[in-house]
Every structure is written in structure tokens, then in C-alpha cells.
Amino acid sequence: MVNPTQYPVMVIGGAEDKVGPRSILTNFFKSAGGAQATIGIVPCASQEPSVVGNRYTRIFSELKAKSVKVLDIRRPQECDQDGWLQALDSCTGIFLSGGDQVRLFEFIRNSTFATTLKKRLNLGTLVLAGTSAGAAVMGEKMISGGSSGESPNRGLVDLMDGLGFVPEVLVDQHFHNRNRMARLLSAIAANPDKLGIGIDEDTCAAFKGDGTFEVIGKGTVTIIDPRELTHTNYRSSAPTSPLSLHDLRVHILSEGDEYDYRRRSVCMPTHGMVSHF
Known part of the structure; x- marks a missing residue:
């Protein structure tokens, strides 16, 4: 039985509060x-891993964690070394920082470290959080780069494999803050079997381990559900031509809202009044 107060996987849109209520x-x-x-x-994921490691060490030490360790992996596949695997074995929580999601992917992919993370998540013996780049890698497919401020089109988004901790989702971060709706729509047009999740800064999709997640933070989580998609011209369009996507379902979720990402449905609100229009 999953403890309903715990979140085995936390996917954070970046720029989370580090100095206030946190x-x-x-x-x-x-x-x-x-x-x-x-x-x-x-x-x-960061080009300044020591700076980032020290920042989060200070935060979690101030929160009174029993122990905080920086797993300062500096080269691809270095995380297969016994020292880092032993460090992972002792952890109850792993926090993937921001930076470059491609760099993070290249360092960890196909490693014993990544396999162990997935096994421990399945066993319920580890909590995993990722912010910004650390959020982008969560799905089986990920957005590796792209642009904003245009209509959805094939050339707007760069896609590659992700680390697959939550295979069903395709995540974009800093979402409304960087005007990335068209980018996520373009990504979903290319991967209509995935659920698009756009997460604002200082906002988190906190997965409960039961097929649902809850929104925490000051922004919103945007859901792009293509399950009932009836048409897209993605395969036949030119790289910069506008895309058509028919019969998408979109949800905007704010703090306290919950979503069942396996059944593709918003959970009944447990707070506030329900309005019918």
C-alpha cells in the first residue's frame, strides 16, 4: 500500500523556491x-556541478535531513563505478538537478545506476525528484531542445529518448514562463501515444505511485491528452509548416488538483466548490 502522504516521483518545472517556504x-x-x-x-546535468551540489546540500541540511551526499558524477558511465552504486544504495531520495537534459541523459543512460533507480522505484524504497533538466528526462521520450513563440510545427522541437522513469509522459518545463505550449503540442504530434505534461516554474507534478499525481506549487500543470486525436498532418508537413491536431483534450491544473495519468482523467476535486457551466 502506497502511503498517500508520500510522492515516489516528483517532476518539477524548474526554479523551485529555495529560500522561502520551499x-x-x-x-x-x-x-x-x-x-x-x-x-x-x-x-x-549542470556545467557547474559543485555549485549546484553545494546549494542543494545546504537546503536539505537546513531541513534537517539525516545525511546529504553529492553524487558528483563527471563522465558518462562513471556512475557504474562501485563507489557511486554504494552511495545510491544508502539513499532514500535522489534529486536530479537542472542544467542540460541531454548531458544528464548521456551520463546516466543504459547504466547500472539508472537500472537500480528504476528497480528501487518499483520496490518503493526510493523517492526520485527532478527539476528542469531533471524533469525533462523522466519520460520514455523527451524534449531535448527547441524554440517558442511560433505556431506548432515539426521544426519547433527536438526530440530524443528519455530515461523512462515515468514512461507514459512527455514533459516540458519552465512551461508558461517560456511560452512552450506550441513546443509541447509539436512534441505530442510526433508522439501521440504519450501524455504531454507542461510544468510551470516553482510547480511540481507529484506522482503518488498509484497512477495519479498531485499539483504542488504556485503555477500550473498543463495536460495535453491526445488519446482521442483524430487527425494530425505531422508526418506529411514541411518542417516549418503549421501543424494540425484535431480533437485534443487539454487540462490546466493548479495546486491541489489531481490527475489520473493512466486513465487519462482529472480526479474529483476534494477542495473548494465545484462549478458547473
């Missing part, structure tokens, strides 16, 4: 065991 980071800390937590920070 609601997202506090929820991760509590989910990882609170005062008994051993938190491992993986900063290899």
Missing part, C-alpha cells in the same frame, strides 16, 4: 524520510 523541496524531503532521510544530489 514547499516542493520540503515535500521531497518528507517523502524521502524527513529527519531520517539520506538524500543524494545528482548535479551532472
